[in-house]
Amino acid sequence: MVPELTKLKPKKRLTPSDREQEIIDEAVQFFAEFGFNGRTRDLAKRIGITQPLLYRYFPTKDDLIERVFKEVYLNWIKPEWSSNLKDRSVSLEQRLVDYYISYAKIVHQYEWIRIYMYSGLMGNSMNRRYIRIVEDEFLKPICEEIRHECGQPSIKKHPITPLELERVWVLHGGLFYYAIRKNIYHSKVLNDFKTIVLTSVKIILEGSKKFKIEDLES
């Protein structure tokens, strides 16, 4: 049997935009796997080009890394997440499940979560920024909806307590940690993430009804 080599070498002279996209696509995977200390020569070899060619498309390694960040983290936040969470024509349980399934489709991706963690470890401010967005856009609305579900006063009347927020963070973090176990530790996890979400949401909602946030008296 003769090895099929037809698609192995004809890689020369793509159009600039094709080549650029190819570099970016591979760079995303490459940096996700090896971190930002990964060598440009290794990246080039993986793409099947020479290392100086990278510098024709990106002036410096940092520029390439910046582009990788843009590729992965631009517009990943879906506006409908926030609005859907507030849509009381759907049950809160259903809204939470929908949100976490949709959120996980993006955030649990191998490249997304690994680059996010590398970025966090290196002290990049991106993580703190997103943490804040998640808190303001999703977790605080969730608090409000839980208040409503439990017949408690609106957060406009009684501001969210730090503990209340942390309670929602435990759910959020618990589901996020599923992806950490899977994509960072490469640990074996149950495939049926949807059921995990459903069960966790049920439990949290039930628990929130039972153990309401106290000290809401002004």
Place this chain on the structure above:
Amino acid sequence: MVPELTKLKPKKRLTPSDREQEIIDEAVQFFAEFGFNGRTRDLAKRIGITQPLLYRYFPTKDDLIERVFKEVYLNWIKPEWSSNLKDRSVSLEQRLVDYYISYAKIVHQYEWIRIYMYSGLMGNSMNRRYIRIVEDEFLKPICEEIRHECGQPSIKKHPITPLELERVWVLHGGLFYYAIRKNIYHSKVLNDFKTIVLTSVKIILEGSKKFKIEDLES
């Protein structure tokens, strides 16, 4: 005001064991902060010695890293965690709170969790090993205790279901993620971790009673 310099330079000629311990202590912090790509010269400068001196005490950088791992991850698992979790003379709620407070004292430390995450990203098998230990030694016993609390059959009779385990992982990961937000993202978190644990445990236990694991009929 004259700056106090008395303790700045008299660092020469420690006993070998003192010097070695000094190197290890600083290396733990150094690699926790910058990852294992941190430069030996930077580490040496931080300690206040020259870089070749490191190589008198550790033949290679990898040997030093190996020693750092030992320093941080040797014997961190307390045998009493497992036994206390099974001690039915204490309420399950109390046992879980005690366990997570004690567990967090070790695992939530800045150095511990950061080196753990760096190690995970680089594919070190340590993480998978510990995940397995946590699962076998702590989470599975917790499942058994929850079964008992809820009047369900023992895991000896009906093996733990994957979903059941994942439910406990959500609690575990949720509390772990608190430390990630704090020590990896450097995000602001509520200081009172104990109350977070207490609330989360109450909710999970309540939810587990309400939504028992089904399909336990043989």
Place this chain on the structure above:
DNA sequence: TTGATTCATAATCACTTGATAAAATAAATA
């Protein structure tokens, strides 16, 4: 076909980085 243009590579530079060997210096011992 030919020549201009642009993509791609080979060769190489300057600097970093883990590691080594020789020189210097501090403590210990007689």
Place this chain on the structure above:
DNA sequence: TATTTATTTTATCAAGTGATTATGAATCAA
């Protein structure tokens, strides 16, 4: 104090690493 011994530093190497320059090769317009 003089001598020995062990610690620490100075100087340096060899391999790597981001980046540059000059050369080669493919495409397209005429």
